[in-house]
Amino acid sequence: MALKKYFTLALAFIAALFLDTAVLPKWNLFHLVPFVMLALMLAAERLFSLQDAILIGAFGGLLEDILCENMIGLTSALCLLAAVAFHQITQKNELKPAIAGLLFAALAFLLEAARALAAYVIGMRFSVFGALVYGAFPRAILTGLWGLLFLALFRPLLKGQVDSQ
Amino acid sequence: MRKLWRNRPVLIALLAAALFLALAALTVGRRTASRAEDMFSTAVLPVQEAVSQMTDAVTDFFTRVFYPSAIQEENERLTRLVSAYERRLILYEAMEQENARLTELLDYASASGDFYFLTAPVTARNLNPYVDTITIRAGSRNGITEQMAAVTAQGIVGRIIEVGATYAKIRTMENEDMRISVMVERTRDEGMLGGLVMENGQMVGLKLYYLPKDADIQVGDTIVTSGLGGIFPKGLYVGKVIFLADEDNGEYDACVMSDVDFEHLEEVLVILSKDN
Numbered sequence: 001m002a003l004k005k006y007f008t009l010a011l012a013f014i015a016a017l018f019l020d021t022a023v024l025p026k027w028n029l030f031h032l033v034p035f036v037m038l039a040l041m042l043a044a045e046r047l048f049s050l051q052d053a054i055l056i057g058a059f060g061g062l063l064e065d066i067l068c069e070n071m072i073g074l075t076s077a078l079c080l081l082a083a084v085a086f087h088q089i090t091q092k093n094e095l096k097p098a099i100a101g102l103l104f105a106a107l108a109f110l111l112e113a114a115r116a117l118a119a120y121v122i123g124m125r126f127s128v129f130g131a132l133v134y135g136a137f138p139r140a141i142l143t144g145l146w147g148l149l150f151l152a153l154f155r156p157l158l159k160g161q162v163d164s165q
Numbered sequence: 166m167r168k169l170w171r172n173r174p175v176l177i178a179l180l181a182a183a184l185f186l187a188l189a190a191l192t193v194g195r196r197t198a199s200r201a202e203d204m205f206s207t208a209v210l211p212v213q214e215a216v217s218q219m220t221d222a223v224t225d226f227f228t229r230v231f232y233p234s235a236i237q238e239e240n241e242r243l244t245r246l247v248s249a250y251e252r253r254l255i256l257y258e259a260m261e262q263e264n265a266r267l268t269e270l271l272d273y274a275s276a277s278g279d280f281y282f283l284t285a286p287v288t289a290r291n292l293n294p295y296v297d298t299i300t301i302r303a304g305s306r307n308g309i310t311e312q313m314a315a316v317t318a319q320g321i322v323g324r325i326i327e328v329g330a331t332y333a334k335i336r337t338m339e340n341e342d343m344r345i346s347v348m349v350e351r352t353r354d355e356g357m358l359g360g361l362v363m364e365n366g367q368m369v370g371l372k373l374y375y376l377p378k379d380a381d382i383q384v385g386d387t388i389v390t391s392g393l394g395g396i397f398p399k400g401l402y403v404g405k406v407i408f409l410a411d412e413d414n415g416e417y418d419a420c421v422m423s424d425v426d427f428e429h430l431e432e433v434l435v436i437l438s439k440d441n
Contacts, residue, residue, distance in 0.1 A: 018212070018213065018216045021213060021289045021290075022213045022216040022217045022220060022288065022289055023216060023217075023220045025289070025290035026217065026220045026221065026224065026290070026429070049174075050174045050175065050178070051170065051171075051174050054174060054177065054178045054181070057178075058181055058185070061185070062185070063205070063209075065189075066202050066205055066206060067206065067209060067213065067289055067300065068289045068290065068291045068298070068300055069291055069296070069298075070192070070193065070291075070296060070298060070326070070327060070334065071189040071190075071192055071193050072188055072189060072192040072202070073184075073185035073186065073187075073188030073189040073192065074185070074186070074189035076181075076182075076185040077181075077182040077183075077185035077186040077189060078182075080178045080179070080181055080182040080185065081178075081179075081182050083178060084175050084178045084179060084182075087174075087175065088175075115295065116295050118189070119295035119296050120295070122193050123342060124295050124296060124340065124341060124342055125341040125342060125360075126295055126341050126361075127363055130363060131295060134365075134367070135295075
């Protein structure tokens with residue numbers, strides 16, 4: 001039974017990797033590109049376990065960094081911190097799907113803000129207001145929606161294997 | 166370790182995050198890819214390129230279905246462009262002959278004669294929108310080295326900042342930190358181009374500054390590279406002046422619009438030196 005879970009997660013992982021690096025940046029609708037790997041990781045934490053989320057966040061972030069970034073490891077680190085934060089919140093609170101979606105978006109926003117900060121620290125210059133309002137905020141909303149999509153897709157697919165928290 | 170993994174995943178995640186942050190700090194500003202990165206990128210890039218091509222095909226299909234007028238406009242634009250290039254080609258041929266004669270006469274190599282172009286497909290864009298890099302499928306095996314210039318027929322794209330065996334990363338002109346030395350083609354006034362002119366969070370063009378005070382610049386003037394700095398050869402098309410800054414604007418003199426569509430780049434030309 002666990003095999004089905006890992007097979008589904010592996011497929012979703014590969015899809016997220018290529019969506020993030022090759023597909024969505026090209027469609028780039030209104031400059032809005034969601035962070036699908038983060039959405040997948042948070043959905044895996046919600047439905048399965050923190051360990052699954054850690055594996056997805058660490059490897060997904062690292063591979064995406066190698067393919068596209070200049071600071072190798074930054075995305076992994078931010079994903080792992082987001083997974084831990086999400087785990088701490090959901091451990092103590094029962095979340096409805098809509099609230100989970102909002103939490104996905106909030107964490108995605110914080111991650112985008114941290115990326116902008118990292119870029120600023122290494123010497124990139126841009127409008128902070130523009131980066132947060134026109135960049136991070138809509139990207140975070142889209143990431144939240146992708147998270148809800150993963151939750152909706154995984155639940156029926158993996159009936160019986162989803163942790164009932 | 167297995168027990169720790171089961172009982173203390175938060176601790177492991179935090180430790181791993183700290184290690185990844187240290188790795189990120191170590192890799193900032195690095196110019197050459199590691200062996201492991203090279204191997205992974207070499208394995209994944211063909212698949213990524215195939216996915217990228219499929220994405221383009223799907224995008225084209227939907228554009229044709231939902232925006233037939235856009236295709237017609239594109240067709241008309243391209244027809245005009247081809248006519249303009251044909252006219253320019255005739256001029257270039259005459260200039261090329263003249264240039265050859267003068268070069269021979271004065272016994273020095275012209276700047277553009279020192280370079281060859283390599284076509285490379287774009288395989289990925291960076292995830293962090295504030296860093297503005299794209300990845301191409303060509304690397305040190307193809308003769309690419311750091312700081313080489315990347316261009317398209319529409320103008321300058323950026324410069325190479327990292328090189329692997331089979332791939333390279335380019336920082337684009339959309340990046341706030343990119344600076345190139347340029348001149349106004351008509352008046353030969355030299356200046357500096359770089360930094361973004363923003364309106365409502367959207368980029369409208371690039372800042373042109375350090376022009377001489379008596380520079381006679383006008384809207385519609387063509388901006389080309391000046392050749393200073395050694396990265397971009399002299400005379401490459403950069404863009405056109407779309408508006409002049411107010412006199413009390415001490416930040417820049419004019420706004421230059423590049424014709425390069427940075428969001429939809431599919432191939433770029435990397436300028437190689439003759440030695441490579």
